Amino acid sequence: TLPVIFLMLSNHYPLAFASQYNWVIAALVFLMGVSIRHYFNSMHAGNSRPLWTWLVTGLLFVAIMWISTLPLEFDSLEDAEARPLTTTEQVFASSEGFDEVQDIVLGRCSMCHARETFYEGVRSAPKGVHLETTSDIVAHARDIYLQAGVTRAMPPANVTYIEPEERAAIISWYRNAASQLPIQLAAN
Ligand code: HEC
Structure with a gap:
């Protein structure tokens, strides 16, 4: 018991x-x-x-x-940058609006979601979600879309002042890329 x-x-x-x-x-x-x-x-x-x-x-x-209290293990920044993208990830990386989304994520999310965080009070990336490299961002495309596009869960209490237009940019990038993918993703 x-x-x-x-x-x-x-x-x-x-x-x-x-x-x-x-x-x-x-x-x-x-x-x-x-x-x-x-x-x-x-x-x-x-x-x-x-x-x-x-x-x-x-x-x-x-x-x-x-x-x-043992630290979590994760890939280094160099490994993440060098990692080859999967076919699905390539679609997200080459889709219209990706560069803008990457800038948004680096500006509004990376301070907490980094391998070495630089936001006061956040000692390690929450839930182990790293959003620093192209490979990180495309690997979490759907999470970013859900947490910061269609919902306002991230950034928490909008501490990094993401603009409504930036959320809209995330949504249209994700939907556009997803529409080029097999049915199960496009449906969402
Ligand atoms: C101030 C620090 C901070 C910033 C900035 C931030 N996050 Fe988070 N993020 C968190 C915390 C804390 C959690 C864990 C929340 C929980 O435990 O439910 C989290 C969790 C997440 C998760 C995992 C959610 C889940 O339940 O699986 C994703 C994905 C995420 N954030 C994406 C983003 C994106 C995208 C942005 C930028 C638009 C962002 N975060 C900005 C602190 C931050």
Whole structure:
């Protein structure tokens, strides 16, 4: 029960899941469940109170805290710049309005969504979304369209003052490129 409750609550706490090792964290939480349960089972059986389980549980928890602070791994800026584009990405990169969208993203989004962020209070790119290179931008074309074009979710509270015309430019670039693609993307 305890690990299940932990996992149900964990989606409110990025410290528990926003790591590429979140599966290790989940596994260790289950082990903590085992050691805690062993203590109670032994106690209720009336045999003993195995205090070593407290130590094991504590150590597992310290290990979890350590794992959750490990920095995320991601490609370097050079690798991202050198990465060949997929066929779909090439359509987005060569579509009308891409240069303008790239300028908008670099001006309004990159300060937070960078490999080395330069916005006060943002220590690493939120959700691991990097928006710095051409390859980054075309890889996230649909996300950019959804978060900053058709909705106003990004930038948060419009802290970087994106203009309505810029949102419109993102929308028309995306729709135009998507219309040249297979049906499932064009439909949106
Ligand atoms: C002030 C910093 C900041 C700026 C500027 C910013 N973002 Fe974000 N972005 C965030 C934060 C914080 C989150 C995580 C939000 C969350 O946890 O739901 C995020 C999340 C995202 C995501 C992932 C959304 C998801 O739920 O998967 C995308 C895509 C994104 N931003 C795109 C953009 C685009 C496009 C721009 C520019 C138009 C932009 N952001 C500007 C801080 C910023």
